[in-house]
Amino acid sequence: MEVSSLPISASQRGKLISSGYTSLSSLSSVSPSQLAQDLKISENEALEILKVASRRSELDITDNGACAIVNGAQTAWDMLQEEESSVRITTSCSDLDDILGGGINCKEVTEVGGVPGIGKTQLGIQLAINVQIPADYGGLEGKAVYIDTEGSFMVERAFQIAEACIEDMQEYNSFLRKDSKDSQACQIRKDPKDFLDNIFYFRICSYTEQIAVINYLEKFVSEHKDVKAVVIDSITFHFRQDFEDMALRTRLLGGMALKLMKLAKTFNLAIILLNQVTTKYSEGSFQLTLALGDSWSHACTNRIILYWNGNERCAHIDKSPSMRSASAPYAVTGRGIRNCASNSKRVKMM
Amino acid sequence: MANQLISQMGLPKSIAYVFAARNIITAKDALSLTEFEMMELLDVGLAEVTLALAHISEVSCPPYQTALSLLEHRIQNEYLAGHLPTRLKGLDAALCGGIPFGVVTELVGPAGIGKTQFCLKLALLASLPSTYGGLDGRVIYIDVESKFSSKRMIEMGFNSFPEIFQTEGMAKEMAGRILVLQPASLTEFTESLQQLKVSLLQHHVKLLIIDSMTALISGENGQGPPRQHALGWHISFIKSLAEFSRIPVVVTNQVRSQGRDEASRYLFQVQDRTEFPEDLMSFDSHLVAALGIHWAHAVSIRLVLESRSGQRFIKLAKSSISPPMAFLFNITASGIFLIDDDGVEMMGPEINAIHCQGHSGIVNFDTEMTR
Known part of the structure; x- marks a missing residue:
């Protein structure tokens, strides 16, 4: 040495x-x-x-010494065991869960990108609610950190989604305990407000604050052990404005990505980064692609692109070490992210 | 908090002096460096650097709130729970009460469809006394295209709120609350924005309208960096204005025709083209919002105004609180109103398409100008 x-x-x-x-x-x-x-x-x-x-x-x-050949290493077999026992965060859309292998994985950084209005923030809020589903219902029973760089988090919307989530749990409850007499005893005592109370919201107004909050997360999460999901909406916004020095940007983004991965690993967190899209010239035509450039595209473990396929919203797994590339339709409804209903035009009664 | 001074963060004296000696004064300076660069620059060990950076990060990180406290705070402290009602019943219901405070709402549509009419109405509504459901405050109306018409606005007032406007002197008072700015260039606009930051809070301003954002940029075209970057600063500034003064900000955007090579799909979609025999381009109508995708990401709510076979529709194209809906509307002497309060839920990217056929306004959009 x-x-x-x-x-x-x-x-x-x-x-x-x-x-x-x-x-x-x-x-x-x-x-x-x-x-x-x-x-x-x-x-x-x-x-x-x-x-x-x-x-x-x-x-x-x-x-x-005796136990390990290289310190800090883990055998592939142990990793498999751990992976199989870990609970994933459902997206509330079973088609999407299917291609994701059950939902968003903990210990991983997942990037979600798409055009404006496709439902990135919706998915972010949905995940912040779904991470709190009690263990009895197959959830993680955790808390969520929501880092809002764009000011697009709508607390009214989070409330709606939480309400719908409770309704779903009640439905599941009555379905599961149809025969047993104690269905009354198993009523859910959760209120939408409890869900909102478990979302820690940070409003970030500059890229310096964004770096600071990511540095601080380590301490924050170790003080709030039950945090299981971190949503950053969006990772891009402050890095797209007023940035002259592109080398500095790449370096800062790289540093941030490393810290996030480390956080995800140490605290067993699911980290969801929302990204914007930009246009890029390649192979003779303009294509849509996620923002922040090519070096950033290496930074995340998984990358999901949300896009329009005809009249359907679809999610495409663009990059993942464990899942095959696939697409699945989803819908954004009043109740949150759900499976895509085939009926094309519904008149909504207000 | 990015410019907070390191010397005031309560770091141990010995390390605080080292930061000062190396001219690392603010949190921004410190956090823009990696730990190893910092070790080299400050000539201290890794442990100290990590500790110091953790401390700086903690101090400069804004405090958190739970979503619940956010909700309760809004309901308690803000009139109408933080929404400006548009008085269009269906639209208000879809938006949970109206145009929300603290975010940027965008109106997109072809010329003559009624964007300015909508803005005039909003300006009027915000200036109304709270007993009539208004915000009882001043309105700043940045009129870039010189389309603001006081006469039209007062006409709307007389027709929609006769009981207020027929009172002696009320028309004068209401109209007196609306301050119209007509900047001639982007530079001038930038200057007034900066002044606004201070005066918004001092002068009880309850609504900021910018009609339109596009004209500013097209006026300056041909010099300097490309358009996207010209707006970069404004996007974040307008968003933060809305955020910190907790007022609704309404911005209009023009349309332009879509170029042939415009990107509307991802690389993986192009490769899969055989799987999707129908050309996805075909649903994309010939019109798109003039400010590109970068801008579209920044607005929180986008309302598209369009006309299809002589009928005008207002569509909620982007909103994190409502499903995509379309409402039929018309414009009369009392301003914009919904023909049917029950909207139609839209499916697919149709919601973003902007149609422009057969409405009575003067359809005259110039691709050269808006480009």
Whole structure:
């Protein structure tokens, strides 16, 4: 192990190397005062360096230890077990759930994009409600964080969707316990307001705040352990305006994507990013494509594109390591995201 | 909060001085760098950098609210639970009470369809005393196309609210609450927007109307960066104006004819073309909103006004609170009104199509101008 891999400041690293301490083993036997003398630094500083170094070499020892060949790794078999036991967040549209393998997966970052008015925000709100479905009904019984960068979150709409969700659960309840006599006892005591109370809403007004909130999420989620879904609506908005320096943008977006993936893994979260579309010239014609450019398209684990297919709204899995590319129709109704009904024109009574 | 000073964030003194020494003054400066760049720049260890960044992030992150407190706050503190009723019963019902406060609502439609008529009516409604269901406040009307007509507005007032307007001096008072700005260029418009930010709150302004957004851009065409970027700043600024003063903002948008090479599908759809034998382009009518997809993402509610075989329709093309609906409407002396309060739920992308055939207005749109 080289000294240069230690997470210490550049000047300290420089001093270490120029005094001949190039490997970790050379630091293992030296005393703090000796080091302080050699490097012409204070003893406190020397002590800090040694602490960092010993922490690092401890890691090395466990690396070569019994249980794991590489520290932090997990066998593919364990991963499979874990994956099979994990509960997914339903989208409330069974066709869509089918192609997604049961819904939106936890521990993954899923990007959803589409033209204006296709239903991205609707899906975001739906997921923020559905993550709260109690475990008795096959849900996660979690809470949701909704990060709104565009101001498009409509609390009235969330209320409607929550109401419909409760109705569905009641229906399911009476269906399941039709025969048993205790159906009265199993009434749902949930109110739409309880659902709204479990959505933590952040309103973000600049890209700096967006980075800040993503950094802060780690602490927030560790304080609110039952948060199971994070919806960012949209990831794009602030990064599309007023950005001169495209290299900086790519770097910031890349950093954000990494942090989000880490969050998803550590806290077992489903992270849903909503993205806008833009036009792109390729193969001789203009195509629609999700915004933020090609390097961003690598950032998410799954990518779902919502689009119009004739008169139907459809979702297309554009990228996923585990699911095959497929499309499914869905509908946005007064009750939220649902299966596509085939009857084409319904007169709605107000 | 992006420009919050690091020196006032309560970081440990030793590290706060290092930030100051390297000229990293605001949260924006700090958060635009990665941890490793920061280590190099500040010459401190990873642990300190991570701690400092976590602290800066926490401080500059806005506080959260639960959706429930958001709802309760609106119901308690805002008149009409944060909506400006349009007095078009069906539309109000679909929008949960009217044009919502705090977001940008867009009207799109061909020339002569009644966008300005709708705006005039909204301006009037917002200025009405609250006893008559208005917002009892001032209205700022940014009239880019010089189409504002006080005469027409007062005529509408007389016909729809005779009891108010026949009272001596009321017409004067109502009309006196509507401030009309006629900027001649984008620069002028930008300046007035910036002034507005302060005066919106001070002067009890309850509605901001911009008629239209498109004319501003087409006037400036031919120089500078492409149009999308010219509007970038305005989009975020108008949205934040709406948000922070909690007022409805209504913006109109013109239409232009769709170019042949216009993108309307994704790459994967093109590849699958054999699966969809019918050409998807065919449903896309020849008209599209003049400001592109970038702008369309930014508006929260889009109302499309169109005419089909002599009948005028108002369609809720984008709204996160209502399913896509279309309402038949007409324009009379009292302004715009719905012929049928029961809307028809629309299916498919038809909701975004803009038809323009056989309405009585002067149909004259110039592709060169709107482009």
